[in-house]
Amino acid sequence: MKDRLLLSVWLVAVVGITFIHDPVWLGGLLLLAFALAGKATPGLLKRALVAIALVNIAVSAGFVLSASIAGEPWGLFVIRLNLRVLLLTFLTLWLARQLDLVRAVDFSPSLKFVVVLTLGQIKTFQRLLSDYRMAFRSRSLGRPDLKTRTRSAGRQAGALLEKAELQATEVNLGMRSRGFFDDRA
Amino acid sequence: MHIPDGLIAPQVYLAAYAAAAPAWAYAVRKVARDFDESLIPRLAVLTALAFVLTTVMIPLPGGTSGHVIGVGLLALAFGIWPAFLAYSLVLVLQSLLFGAGGITVLAVNALAMGLAAAAVTVGVHRLLVGWGKSVGVLVGVWCGVVVSAVLVALVLGVQPQMGTDATGQPLFFPFGPAVTLPVIVIPHLIIGAGEALLTWMVLSVTGRRRVPA
Numbered sequence: 549m550k551d552r553l554l555l556s557v558w559l560v561a562v563v564g565i566t567f568i569h570d571p572v573w574l575g576g577l578l579l580l581a582f583a584l585a586g587k588a589t590p591g592l593l594k595r596a597l598v599a600i601a602l603v604n605i606a607v608s609a610g611f612v613l614s615a616s617i618a619g620e621p622w623g624l625f626v627i628r629l630n631l632r633v634l635l636l637t638f639l640t641l642w643l644a645r646q647l648d649l650v651r652a653v654d655f656s657p658s659l660k661f662v663v664v665l666t667l668g669q670i671k672t673f674q675r676l677l678s679d680y681r682m683a684f685r686s687r688s689l690g691r692p693d694l695k696t697r698t699r700s701a702g703r704q705a706g707a708l709l710e711k712a713e714l715q716a717t718e719v720n721l722g723m724r725s726r727g728f729f730d731d732r733a
Numbered sequence: 734m735h736i737p738d739g740l741i742a743p744q745v746y747l748a749a750y751a752a753a754a755p756a757w758a759y760a761v762r763k764v765a766r767d768f769d770e771s772l773i774p775r776l777a778v779l780t781a782l783a784f785v786l787t788t789v790m791i792p793l794p795g796g797t798s799g800h801v802i803g804v805g806l807l808a809l810a811f812g813i814w815p816a817f818l819a820y821s822l823v824l825v826l827q828s829l830l831f832g833a834g835g836i837t838v839l840a841v842n843a844l845a846m847g848l849a850a851a852a853v854t855v856g857v858h859r860l861l862v863g864w865g866k867s868v869g870v871l872v873g874v875w876c877g878v879v880v881s882a883v884l885v886a887l888v889l890g891v892q893p894q895m896g897t898d899a900t901g902q903p904l905f906f907p908f909g910p911a912v913t914l915p916v917i918v919i920p921h922l923i924i925g926a927g928e929a930l931l932t933w934m935v936l937s938v939t940g941r942r943r944v945p946a
Binding site: 559562563565566567569595596599600603607610611614620621622624625628629632633635636637640641643644647649658661662663664665666667668669670672673674677698699701702703705706708709712715716719720723 | 737738739740741742743746772773774775776777778779780781782784785786788801803806810822826828829830831832833835836837898900901902903904905906907908912930931932934935938
């Protein structure tokens with residue numbers, strides 16, 4: 549219940565924030581979000597800044613440059629854009645820290661199973677990919693050339709695709725053998 | 734290529750949700766019909782696959798690399814609607830786990846990078862497969878990546894029309910299509926070529942030693 553409520557409040561908040569254009573309000577809400585996150589603020593802020601840095605710096609710098617050349621003001625836009633994007637990203641990362649995604653979607657048993665299985669499968673695939681990368685590195689003397697790296701990337705993606713087909717069949721058989729589909733019928 | 738939260742006006746992303754909702758509903762029905770009881774495991778595995786595929790790096794000349802989008806591969810291997818559904822779930826996970834993309838722009842990103850890319854890839858592939866499998870895959874995936882880049886550029890490019898404040902400064906993304914189209918689309922002409930090559934390699938390898946279902 550708590551997780552579903554949290555998810556709903558966050559959804560309303562992120563949509564609402566996109567209707568706010570006053571930097572003072574956005575700044576105030578950001579400070580409120582920092583207070584809400586408490587001790588987690590520095591870590592979440594760092595992650596949020598890393599996530600938005602590339603796009604925000606490019607957009608802000610481009611706008612400052614073009615507005616300066618045209619002799620137009622740019623300060624308000626840059627402050628507003630950066631505060632809004634930072635606030636939205638910070639709130640999302642804070643939610644991800646607070647939220648148990650599986651509990652949040654338990655209103656739908658099918659969705660819950662998809663989320664549980666997906667998160668588990670991601671770990672399996674990440675392990676496979678990491679094994680491939682380490683094996684590739686251990687077999688390479690120096691930095692491999694472009695052709696070799698391209699071939700390796702292709703093999704990695706191919707291995708993932710094959711593993712996915714096998715896993716889908718295996719999980720399906722596992723669920724059937726445990727009566728999952730009978731319970732739902 | 735994800736559009737992050739905060740750059741798109743509500744009137745655009747809400748309209749995108751209105752367009753995406755029936756597409757998601759149709760996708761769920763279609764996938765449920767095609768995959769019957771294996772829907773849940775298949776969808777979960779596909780989503781995980783799409784998520785992890787985005788971490789496979791495409792080497793670019795000069796020692797740098799970009800990441801795979803993976804929709805073309807999913808669409809050619811499993812079909813348009815499973816690819817769209819799986820990619821939409823990936824966007825949700827990426828938003829929650831990494832702060833990449835966002836929930837307000839989910840529908841825009843899903844329609845452009847999930848549905849449009851998958852549909853164009855499969856459509857062009859079907860048109861050109863008569864000229865050879867490789868041609869169909871290479872051109873199809875490249876077109877899918879480029880079309881999704883064009884759509885993202887257009888969505889961003891209309892934001893200056895969505896309102897300005899009292900001082901005349903834009904409320905959302907500030908550049909029009911004259912800027913967004915070349916800035917976003919030109920790099921994707923190269924990224925699309927890398928993705929097409931990688932998809933062709935993967936499908937060639939898996940096609941030669943197909944896993945029994």
